[in-house]
Amino acid sequence: GAVVSQHPSRVICKSGTSVKIECRSLDFQATTMFWYRQFPKQSLMLMATSNEGSKATYEQGVEKDKFLINHASLTLSTLTVTSAHPEDSSFYICSAMASGGNTQYFGPGTRLTVL
């Protein structure tokens, strides 16, 4: 149980384009999902908290207009990196918290490379 998937697992795009990453909780409903970014050999840095049916809460220093988050259902949250630049290249990981619980279950991550 408690499986979280992400799609795509890898994406390469040109500078200036937008990329959408999906995060799905496969066998449970997630009121809250989280988006993290991880640079090589570093820890996970929380970007935003995504709540179903409401606006995401962004961490300080994260541009909400650049990283668009939509949590339209209890099993799906999307992160769109708009006008991507090479410095946006990173490993993006989502996690989902089951309704009523406090353990986060992580997706397998998405490797974004912006050329």
Added chain:
Amino acid sequence: GESVGLHLPTLSVQEGDNSIINCAYSNSASDYFIWYKQESGKGPQFIIDIRSNMDKRQGQRVTVLLNKTVKHLSLQIAATQPGDSAVYFCAENPGGFKTIFGAGTRLFVKA
């Protein structure tokens, strides 16, 4: 972000030995702690958790110890195996939904 990116400390152990990975957490208000294992190119995997009303919790081959006085958390892995090689993160929950990750420790298991 709230976690600090640093070069990962590394722990190297011989296969079959016990491993102890340490973590200092930052917020004295944190009441829930989790250890995650992250293999290369994958997302973190839940290992074990502990609440602040406990000082020890055991799982299968793993034990977490919590010392609230000095804000210290440790993960003990018994009879370490090559498959245990990964980066291990401690994480704290200071209330609400947010989880704060530590810097991580890379564990190398030598065969």
